[in-house]
Amino acid sequence: MLAEPADQQKLLNLADLDAEMGRLQHTARSLPQHQRIAELMAERQSVADSLVEATTIVDDLGVALRRAEADLVPVRARLERDRTRVGDGSISDGKTLKGLIDEVARLERRVNELEDAEFEVMARLEDAESTAKEMSARRDEIEATLRDEVGIRDQKVKGLSTEAQGVTAARKGVASTVPPALLVMYDKIRAQRGLAAAKLHRGRCTGCQLEITVADLDSYRKAPANQVLRCVECDRILVRTADSGL
Known part of the structure; x- marks a missing residue:
């Protein structure tokens, strides 16, 4: 393909802008907040599950405590009645009195x-309530931290997005001045290799960083200035500069 040297130089500008866009996208994907948010969300779910479990235990033990208290009421009432009968002297028959004392x-x-069973339930209920309280506090703490991390992430992403918009506008401006056929070639190579154009610098391709052979350098040297060169190693567009070593 043939293209004016000035147009070939524009490909280096495009390559720089595309590299900057790639850097911004990588930075946006690699923000530490992404992993931290994922960790917090996983922990929040775990704590939420533990809180549901603890709350269920509290509810069940509350029912058990009320049942234990209800079981005690008639037994205590009967004990009080029997103690009164034993103590008031209303029973004169010795055998009957002995039976009542045994009762x-x-x-x-x-x-x-x-009462022992009731105290055990009360102790378990106290532990369960403490656990539920801890889980609830931890959940609130995680929620607050998560909101902070999401806010930081969104702020950073917004800043990167603003930068990316500037790069996109700059690229559009440069691309509009590149001959269509040359731009199609550039974009096709970029889709395949990421970096589409590189400098030929002191006999080395700055795309793949490999030195050009003497024979290939000689062919590049003989090529017309408007001929678009391709690296024989990586197939990227090679743009000649004053430091190409030709």
């Missing part, structure tokens, strides 16, 4: 058992 002892043991 009082049995009821006292039963009350102790039920």
Whole structure:
């Protein structure tokens, strides 16, 4: 392909702008906030699951505590009645009195058992409520941190987007001055290799960083100034400059 040297030089400007755009896109994708946000979202889900579990346990233990308290009410009432009967002297029959005293002892043991069970449920409920409170506080802490990280990310992305818009506008301006056929070639190579045009600098392709052979340098030297050169190693467009070594 033939193109004026000045037009070939424009390809280097395009390559610089495309490289800058690539850098901006890479920076946007590689922001540390992306990973931090993902970690926080995963932790938030884990804490939310733990909070649901803890809340369920609290609810279940609340039901168990009310049941334990309800079980104690009739036993305590009966124990109080029997103690009153034993103490008021209303029972004169010795055998009946002994049976009632034995019943009082049995009821006292039963009350102790039920109270122990109640205390155990109360202790478990206290632990579960503490866990639920901790999970709730941790969830709120994660939410606050997540909002901060999202805000930082969005601010950085906005700044990079503004820069990218400037690069896009500059590229559009340069591309509009490049001959269509040359631009098509450039864009095709860029789609395949990323970097489409590179300087021929002191006998080296700055695209693949390989030295050009003596024979190839000789052919480049003999080529007309308006002939578009291609690197024999990476197939990128080679743009000649004063430092090409030709």
